[in-house]
Amino acid sequence: MASIWEYANPRKFIRTTDVVLPWVTAAAVLCLVGGLIWGFFFTPEDYRQGSTVKIIYLHVPSALMAINGWLMMLAASLIWIVRRHHVSALAARAAAPVGATMTLIALITGAIWGQPMWGTWWAWDPRLTSFLILFLFYLGYMALWAAIENDDTAADLTSVLCLVGSVFALLSRYAVNFWNQGLHQGATLSMDKQENIADIFWYPLLVCMAGFILLFLALVLLRTRTEIRARRMRALLARERLG
Amino acid sequence: MMPDLGKYAGAVLSAYGASLGLIVVLVAASLWRARRVKAQLAAVEARRSEGTPQ
Numbered sequence: 001m002a003s004i005w006e007y008a009n010p011r012k013f014i015r016t017t018d019v020v021l022p023w024v025t026a027a028a029v030l031c032l033v034g035g036l037i038w039g040f041f042f043t044p045e046d047y048r049q050g051s052t053v054k055i056i057y058l059h060v061p062s063a064l065m066a067i068n069g070w071l072m073m074l075a076a077s078l079i080w081i082v083r084r085h086h087v088s089a090l091a092a093r094a095a096a097p098v099g100a101t102m103t104l105i106a107l108i109t110g111a112i113w114g115q116p117m118w119g120t121w122w123a124w125d126p127r128l129t130s131f132l133i134l135f136l137f138y139l140g141y142m143a144l145w146a147a148i149e150n151d152d153t154a155a156d157l158t159s160v161l162c163l164v165g166s167v168f169a170l171l172s173r174y175a176v177n178f179w180n181q182g183l184h185q186g187a188t189l190s191m192d193k194q195e196n197i198a199d200i201f202w203y204p205l206l207v208c209m210a211g212f213i214l215l216f217l218a219l220v221l222l223r224t225r226t227e228i229r230a231r232r233m234r235a236l237l238a239r240e241r242l243g
Numbered sequence: 244m245m246p247d248l249g250k251y252a253g254a255v256l257s258a259y260g261a262s263l264g265l266i267v268v269l270v271a272a273s274l275w276r277a278r279r280v281k282a283q284l285a286a287v288e289a290r291r292s293e294g295t296p297q
Binding site: 036040041045050051052054055058059062097098101104105108109112113115116215219222223225226229230232233236237240 | 246
C-alpha cells in the first residue's frame with residue numbers, strides 16, 4: 001500500500017488531484033445545491049424563530065468549516081515543522097483564504113440572524129468575540145505569507161502563528177461551555193436526540209454540512225495545486241535571474 | 244415556489260445573498276488565479292526549454 005507521504009511529492013500530488021478534484025467538485029456542487037434547496041424551500045418555519053431558522057443551513061456549516069479549516073491548517077503546519085514537506089506548508093497557505101471566507105460568512109449570517117432574534121447585530125459575547133479574533137488570525141496568517149519573500153521562512157513563521165491561533169479556533173468552539181454566558185446558545189448539534197435539533201431541520205443541515213466540507217476540500221485541492229505551480233515558477237525565475 | 248418568509252424575508256434573503264456572493268467570489272478568484280499561474284508557469288518552462296541546448 002502506498003504511503004501517505006508519497007503525496008508530499010508535488011508531481012504525485014498534482015497527478016492524483018487531476019483525478020480526484022473533478023469528483024470532489026461534483027459532489028460538493030450536488031450536496032450544496034441539494035442541501036440549500038431542501039433547506040430553503042422544503043422546510044417549515046420554526047415556532048419561535050420563524051423563517052430565520054433557514055439561516056442555519058449557511059451559518060452552522062460555515063462556522064464548522066471556519067474552525068476545522070484552521071485545524072486542518074494546524075495539522076499541515078505541524079507536518080511542515082516536523083517533516084519539512086513543502087506540499088503541506090502550501091496546503092496550509094491554500095486553505096487560509098477559504099477558512100477566512102467561511103469565518104466571514106459565519107460572522108455575517110450570525111449578525112443578520114442575531115438582529116431579529118437578540119435585538120442586536122453584535123455583542124461582545126465569548127463565542128462571537130473568539131470568532132472575530134479567529135477571523136483576524138486568518139487575515140494575519142495570509143498577510144504574513146504575503147510579506148515574506150523566502151517560502152521556507154514564511155512557512156516556518158506562519159506555522160508558529162497557526163499554532164498560536166489554534167487556541168482561538170478551539171475557544172470559538174468551546175467558548176460557550178467555558179464561560180457559560182453571553183447571547184449565543186450552546187452547540188446546535190448534539191449526539192443526544194433530545195437535545196439535537198428536530199429531524200426535519202437536521203437532515204437538510206447534514207447535507208449542507210457535507211456540501212461545505214466538500215467545497216472546502218475542492219477549493220483547498222485547487223488552491224494547493226496553484227501554490228505548487230507558483231512556487232515552482234518562483235524557483236525557475238530565481239534561477240533565471242542568477243543566470 | 245418561493246416560500247413565504249413573512250416579516251423575516253429581508254434577513255433570510257440577505258443572509259443567503261451575502262453568503263452565496265462570497266462563495267462565488269472565492270470560487271471565481273481561485274479559478275482565475277489557478278489559470279493565470281498555470282499559464283505563467285507554462286510560459287516560463289517553455290522559455291527555459293528553448294534556452295536549453297539539445
